[in-house]
Amino acid sequence: MKERERERGRGSGNEEKEREREKGMQDAYDDVKHMLTGRTDILKTASPEVLLAMIEKKCQGENVRVDDIKDIQIEVQREEEEREKEKQQREVQRLLERSKTQLESLDVALKVKQAREQQALQKRLLQRKAKKAG
Secondary structure (H helix, E strand, O other), X not given: OHHHHXXXXXXXXXXXXXXXXXXXXXXXXXXXXHHHOOOHHXXXXXXXXXXXXXXXXXXXXXXXOHHHHHHHHHHHHHHHHHHHHHHHHHHHHHHHHHHHHHHHHHHXXXXXXXXXXXXXXXXXXHHHHHHHXX
């Protein structure tokens, strides 16, 4: 019984933190929304990622102004380029590993073929020796 009460106590603490975090996010959203009200020039050019980055910075307690949008946009573009670069590197690594596996398979197949040819050659040589000896 006491364990349940302790669990509830922990849960309510987590719920309270979650509510505070949500309130902070809502406040940051409202600040950015208010800051950009009537700024159609910015809203036309700013991507959703830039607006989200502004909200995230506000949530983290940073002082974000309308003038910071260009810098934030550059930062978001760099992050996107970095993610794309990492994605391409993973794809290259995957292709390299796939090629390596295929090369190993071909190498094994070549060795099996050479072994069969060697056996066939030895068999023919033994047959010739048997004919000459017989």
